[in-house]
Amino acid sequence: MKKRLTQRVRNAFFLTLYTLFILFPFYWTFLMSIKIPTDVIAYPPKFIFKPTIQNYLWTLGLKIQEQVTTGIRGQPLPPEFVRAFLNSVIICGGTVALSVGVGALAAYALAKFKFRAKENIAFTFLSFRFAPPLAIIIPLYFVYVRIGLYNSYLGLILGYQLITLPLTVWLMRVAFEEVPEEIDEAATIDGCNWWTKFLKIDLPLSRGGLVAVVILSFLFAWNEFTFPLIIGGSTTKPIPIAMLDFVTYSQVLYGPMAAAILLAIIPNIIGISFVLRFLVKGLTFGAIKE
Amino acid sequence: MKRSKVTVAIGLVLLITFVASSFAFAGFEDWNIDWRQLEGKSIEVGLVRHPMTDSILPLVPEFEKLTGISVGFEVLSEVQFREKLLVDLASHAGIYDVYNTGPRYSWKYYSAGWLQPLNSYLNDPKLTDLAAYDLDDFFPLMLASARWTGEFGKGMGEGYQLHVPCQEEAYCLFYRKDILAEAGMTVPVTWDELYNDAVKLTDQTFAGQKIKGFVARGIRNEGPVLVWIGQKLYSDGGRWFDENMNFVGNNPVGVETFEWAAKILQDAGPRGVSNFDWYDCMNGFASGRYAFFIDADHMNVVFEDPTTSAVAGKVGYALCPAGKAGRKSGAWYWSMAMSNYSDSKEAAWLFMQWATSKEIMLKSILKGNTDPVRKSVNYDPGIVKTFKDWGYYDMNEELTSYARTMWPPAPNMVESMFRLGRAFQEVLLKQRTAQAALDDAKWDIEDMMAPFRK
Numbered sequence: 001m002k003k004r005l006t007q008r009v010r011n012a013f014f015l016t017l018y019t020l021f022i023l024f025p026f027y028w029t030f031l032m033s034i035k036i037p038t039d040v041i042a043y044p045p046k047f048i049f050k051p052t053i054q055n056y057l058w059t060l061g062l063k064i065q066e067q068v069t070t071g072i073r074g075q076p077l078p079p080e081f082v083r084a085f086l087n088s089v090i091i092c093g094g095t096v097a098l099s100v101g102v103g104a105l106a107a108y109a110l111a112k113f114k115f116r117a118k119e120n121i122a123f124t125f126l127s128f129r130f131a132p133p134l135a136i137i138i139p140l141y142f143v144y145v146r147i148g149l150y151n152s153y154l155g156l157i158l159g160y161q162l163i164t165l166p167l168t169v170w171l172m173r174v175a176f177e178e179v180p181e182e183i184d185e186a187a188t189i190d191g192c193n194w195w196t197k198f199l200k201i202d203l204p205l206s207r208g209g210l211v212a213v214v215i216l217s218f219l220f221a222w223n224e225f226t227f228p229l230i231i232g233g234s235t236t237k238p239i240p241i242a243m244l245d246f247v248t249y250s251q252v253l254y255g256p257m258a259a260a261i262l263l264a265i266i267p268n269i270i271g272i273s274f275v276l277r278f279l280v281k282g283l284t285f286g287a288i289k290e
Numbered sequence: 291m292k293r294s295k296v297t298v299a300i301g302l303v304l305l306i307t308f309v310a311s312s313f314a315f316a317g318f319e320d321w322n323i324d325w326r327q328l329e330g331k332s333i334e335v336g337l338v339r340h341p342m343t344d345s346i347l348p349l350v351p352e353f354e355k356l357t358g359i360s361v362g363f364e365v366l367s368e369v370q371f372r373e374k375l376l377v378d379l380a381s382h383a384g385i386y387d388v389y390n391t392g393p394r395y396s397w398k399y400y401s402a403g404w405l406q407p408l409n410s411y412l413n414d415p416k417l418t419d420l421a422a423y424d425l426d427d428f429f430p431l432m433l434a435s436a437r438w439t440g441e442f443g444k445g446m447g448e449g450y451q452l453h454v455p456c457q458e459e460a461y462c463l464f465y466r467k468d469i470l471a472e473a474g475m476t477v478p479v480t481w482d483e484l485y486n487d488a489v490k491l492t493d494q495t496f497a498g499q500k501i502k503g504f505v506a507r508g509i510r511n512e513g514p515v516l517v518w519i520g521q522k523l524y525s526d527g528g529r530w531f532d533e534n535m536n537f538v539g540n541n542p543v544g545v546e547t548f549e550w551a552a553k554i555l556q557d558a559g560p561r562g563v564s565n566f567d568w569y570d571c572m573n574g575f576a577s578g579r580y581a582f583f584i585d586a587d588h589m590n591v592v593f594e595d596p597t598t599s600a601v602a603g604k605v606g607y608a609l610c611p612a613g614k615a616g617r618k619s620g621a622w623y624w625s626m627a628m629s630n631y632s633d634s635k636e637a638a639w640l641f642m643q644w645a646t647s648k649e650i651m652l653k654s655i656l657k658g659n660t661d662p663v664r665k666s667v668n669y670d671p672g673i674v675k676t677f678k679d680w681g682y683y684d685m686n687e688e689l690t691s692y693a694r695t696m697w698p699p700a701p702n703m704v705e706s707m708f709r710l711g712r713a714f715q716e717v718l719l720k721q722r723t724a725q726a727a728l729d730d731a732k733w734d735i736e737d738m739m740a741p742f743r744k
Contacts, residue, residue, distance in 0.1 A: 036597070037597060037598045038576075038577070038596075038597070038598065038599065038600050040573075041573040041574070041576055041577040041600070042577055042600065043499075043574070043577050043578075043579050071656075071672075071676045071679070072591055072594075072655060072656055072657075072658060072660060072673070072676050073591070073595060073656075073657070073658060074341055074591045074592065074595060074598070074657065074658030075341075075344060075345070075657045075658060076339075076341075076344050077344045077347060077348070137377060138377055138380060138381050139381075141377050141378070141381050141383060142381040142382075142383055145381075145383040145384075145385060146383075150383075150385065229366075229370055229373070229374055230373075230374055230377050233362075233364055233385075234362065234363055234364040234365070241366070241370075244339070244366060244367040244370055245339055245365070245367070247339065247367040247368075247569075248339045248340065248341070248344070248367070249338055249339060249340035249341065249367075249368055249624075250340070250341055250588060250589065250591060250592060250658065251569070251572070251592050251598065252569045252573070
């Protein structure tokens with residue numbers, strides 16, 4: 001009993017330490033986001049200082065640019081953060097919708113049907129992820145500029161499929177395969193064709209997999225850098241590219257950058273904590289007798 | 291009564307708007323070209339996130355109103371912009387009509403056929419009012435570094451006008467006036483004095499802060515070689531390449547320079563300096579942690595602004611110390627160049643001409659776009675006064691006799707400077723001797739240059 005208590009204390013201690021280790025960067029970023037520039041660069045680092053919300057106001061474009069009338073003063077323009085945020089939401093939402101819509105059907109076919117070259121097709125999907133984006137970006141850019149997809153939401157959503165579609169197809173395939181064949185057979189006896197089986201039986205039963213796919217695709221899309229850098233332009237700039245605006249040629253705007261980072265992770269945190277509730281295991285336990 | 295007040299108010303607003311707008315355009319409408327000749331065209335400009343960019347973006351509607359040309363923008367930070375520009379140029383897609391670049395990079399772009407030289411536009415009286423644009427108003431060395439005949443290793447200052455400069459960066463010695471006064475030191479005038487002073491000040495406490503004597507970039511890229519190590523090499527009479535473009539940086543002067551540079555960072559620099567890029571050094575200096583710092587002189591805007599610097603008013607500026615051959619410095623000029631794949635080159639030139647005109651350059655320096663490229667801007671009374679208040683040195687001396695593009699033009703100069711940066715890092719981290727690191731660099735650099743040798 002005593003031994004167990006010490007063990008628990010020790011576990012709690014190390015877990016607390018680990019949590020602090022994980023959370024410290026966020027704490028540090030938060031501190032930076034409420035500091036004025038001279039406090040950000042102060043050495044030794046300041047933990048007690050007069051906080052400011054100017055960084056947030058500036059990042060969101062709410063701070064009125066002060067007019068400097070005398071002398072030479074650096075006056076960086078505020079970043080288009082709000083616009084970038086909306087761009088990110090549109091692009092990532094579209095990407096996930098498209099890749100789940102198309103990918104789930106493809107995965108269903110790969111999981112449930114028998115046809116020629118099935119494994120080759122599945123492998124082809126996976127092979128989209130083999131080459132690093134830089135290997136295909138120049139031809140892709142060239143094609144996009146020619147056919148007018150450059151700097152458009154549709155173009156970016158299509159481009160992002162290279163990242164999210166293989167993931168969707170392979171994860172959903174595994175999820176569909178986990179639905180026991182007997183359930184499908186029972187549904188067939190009850191008069192389902194493959195489409196109703198997909199909609200009413202297999203998709204609801206693979207909800208866990210679907211949720212995982214949505215979360216992962218969204219995260220990958222939200223953090224994608226190379227594609228929007230090259231095939232996106234000034235009006236479709238998503239957050240990872242807008243984040244660069246804080247690195248100017250003459251200074252790095254650490255305060256606003258930290259504010260932007262914290263604002264940018266909000267949707268991820270909300271989205272994931274909301275969606276995690278759907279990650280329920282064992283929906284099919286006991287559905288069949290073996 | 292009330293109504294007449296409203297009328298008067300409206301009248302006043304209209305009058306002010308009219309006066310303000312006519313004031314803003316007065317300069318350009320007097321130019322002896324038809325600004326509206328390309329009305330209806332549109333251009334796309336690719337720019338680096340830079341004070342110049344921040345200052346001209348709000349003015350672009352004025353340009354659009356003046357010319358009827360619509361201007362689209364893409365602004366990215368330096369490294370990412372170069373990557374995207376490379377993709378745009380290499381794929382011949384031609385999204386950007388105008389882009390930011392400078393010497394070294396423009397040599398590569400021109401050699402690849404990606405850059406449209408500007409001579410035919412400059413000499414076309416229909417497109418350029420040379421009298422108002424006034425090429426002679428640019429500092430001469432700056433304009434020279436934007437010209438090249440295209441010959442390997444020579445011909446800089448002649449031939450094609452590859453780009454027009456919009457910001458200048460030479461390399462200077464920043465020092466803390468208060469620290470030197472307290473320690474009873476004067477500003478070092480030789481490299482050995484700098485080393486000795488920096489080592490003496492290291493780990494001493496000034497104004498309640500324990501400081502290091504010296505900081506400069508130590509990161510593994512082209513930076514350290516370009517912004518401070520090179521200045522010592524040139525001032526000691528050394529050079530990277532001889533007339534025939536053979537790499538001679540591994541001769542005794544080069545080896546001694548690398549050894550000196552590694553030693554000053556090891557003995558007087560901060561821990562982890564081999565990872566320091568410009569912003570690490572700059573922020574550290576602005577927070578008061580270092581006594582000496584060599585880097586780009588336009589950081590003066592950051593150091594003199596009390597909202598971004600804890601040492602505002604305490605920073606002194608000097609040209610880099612002298613070596614056996616006097617004071618010398620390399621330089622970099624942010625410029626605007628035209629893409630060869632642009633489909634509206636004439637409109638692009640009108641924009642470039644407008645953006646680098648005297649009027650716009652003066653407006654842009656007030657928003658932090660130091661250092662000036664035009665004499666008229668440098669000698670503007672307001673600018674002269676600000677520089678004087680800062681205790682800044684005479685730009686004219688710097689820009690006419692001190693700073694210039696010190697390396698010969700070659701398409702692969704960018705890569706060779708990166709290779710030298712790698713060699714310096716090896717020396718700094720004590721992995722190899724300076725001689726061995728530079729000997730190795732020589733082989734790689736000669737390989738890089740070989741394809742362009744005729």
